Amino acid sequence: MIDHTGINVRDFAQSQRFYTAVLAPLGYALRLQVGGTAAGFGENPLRPGDDPGGAFWISEGEPSTPRIHIAFRATSEAQVDAFYEAALSAGARDNGAPGFRHHYHQNYYAAFIYDPDGYNIEAVFHGVEAPQA
Incomplete structure (x- = not known):
């Protein structure tokens, strides 16, 4: 339904x-970087019909208020678990452990x-x- 979306971030x-x-x-x-102020993330590898620039964008700027919620699709419980561990290792704050x-x-x-x-x-x-590729 949604082709792409993005958020503003303080420290690009x-x-x-x-x-x-x-x-x-x-x-x-990471699919595309525009200068040092915007980047698009997308499927890896690309699927037919995917935007080669990505579906989720970050751009340097003042973050929105109130902050929005974004959910990324996983293909297994193990992927959700790995996302959570990677996020905490990268400095994220917990807002709900996998479950x-x-x-x-x-x-x-x-x-x-x-x-x-x-x-x-x-x-x-x-x-x-x-399905397995």
Whole structure:
């Protein structure tokens, strides 16, 4: 449904390092950098029809108020776990350890962290394993 979205970050270099580390376990990578003030992250490898510049963008600027929530799709519980560990190792603050959130739906498995600017970032797996490539 959504082709791409983005957030403003105070320290672009710090956030680029952070998101590079945190999104890697989910199969996302830095796709495009525009100068030293914007970067796009997307599927790695690209799938047919994907924007080669990425679907999630960070840009240097004043973070939005209130901070928004962004959930990234995972293809397994293990990916959610790896996202959470990578995020904490990269300096994120915990906002909900990996586990089931049955109040959303029966198979909702997610982890939540706060990024360096206080955005609520989530990795979620909906309980259906993706086909192996």
